[in-house]
């Protein structure tokens with residue numbers, strides 16, 4: 001477990017912060033109250049085990065920020081606690097590359113600290129692309145972003161940046177200059193917006209001072225915001241970046257929650273149709289082989305009745321896991337409800353489908369599922385349809401009818417809709 005170090009001479013403050021960090025994050029906390037104690041502590045700890053530190057600017061034995069310098073020398077992400085801010089302190093903090101400073105007597109300060117600690121943990125997954133032909137200006141942004149642990153990539157060529165972002169949907173934000181060789185920042189923004197919505201990618205335009213019209217241009221081309229190079233305050237920059245990425249992450253979390261089944265972590269029925277309708281349309285037009293299958297756990301009610309609902313849940317998770325691990329990236333599996341899964345496989349011909357699904361059936365029946373001190377095995381019945389129909393629902397219905405026959409004829413078997421009476425066992 002990574003730790004957060006708190007250095008403050010108020011025992012009361014340390015106790016409140018510690019409680020909140022432990023309640024709201026996955027970090028442990030070590031508190032101390034003097035520079036001397038902090039120095040000893042650091043000499044015993046591996047810096048890699050420290051997530052961040054909260055350090056008071058003034059301590060009994062360090063009145064001028066010596067403790068802040070101690071942690072920054074070891075490159076530990078630092079949040080400074082102060083009672084008041086002055087211009088000279090501000091510039092000293094940014095020179096020392098602290099993550100943030102917080103004014104201790106503000107009642108919301110603890111929430112702010114917890115949010116910053118959580119963000120620092122999440123930021124390595126937030127990929128930001130800087131598109132800027134001036135290396136000096138790009139360097140400044142890179143330094144600022146790296147203090148907050150963002151994953152940063154720099155491109156001097158906007159065409160290369162476009163190609164990269166196009167094929168990397170994990171990029172969360174693009175910060176682009178205006179004047180660049182080959183393509184200007186507004187054109188880059190316009191092209192990116194054709195591919196990614198504002199809920200998928202944040203874009204910040206940038207240009208030199210005195211180009212106020214540029215802000216409007218960038219926004220009109222689809223940028224979310226605009227900054228003037230060299231003249232922005234670090235605080236303002238961080239607040240804007242953090243706020244765009246926080247909303248993007250929240251939106252993506254909600255979208256994932258709306259598309260995935262919470263128990264098995266496979267897509268739900270709604271997501272299945274959203275994705276598969278388009279795939280099916282293309283398969284129909286190109287006459288590609290496809291197979292649709294309905295998979296249902298046999299006598300699942302008795303698992304719940306004999307072992308309890310939570311064991312039943314574990315069985316569902318394990319069966320979903322086996323199915324997920326048996327399919328290709330281009331296949332789609334979804335939980336259609338209860339103990340039933342639907343599988344759509346692009347390129348799976350009738351010829352191979354029976355063999356494939358019989359192997360999957362066997363894999364599931366061979367698996368010994370460990371759940372709450374019980375070891376149990378389950379079987380599944382599978383109905384498949386490999387005759388492409390114009391309407392996706394018709395294929396699903398045929399697979400469902402085949403599944404029904406598999407249940408009727410004894411369970412733990414695969415039945416193809418095309419050969420109603422054929423059994424594989």
Ligand SMILES: Nc1nc2c(ncn2[C@@H]2O[C@H](COP(=O)(O)OP(=O)(O)OP(=O)(O)O)[C@@H](O)[C@H]2O)c(=O)[nH]1
Nearest residue numbers: 297298299300301302304309310312313338339407
């Ligand atoms: N543990 C658990 N059980 C669920 C969940 N969703 C549905 N079920 C249970 O799944 C069982 C399905 O039972 P039935 O439809 O009677 O079918 P079955 O017992 O699997 O029998 P056959 O399908 O005929 O082989 C019901 O008892 C539901 O309560 C879930 O999310 N978790």
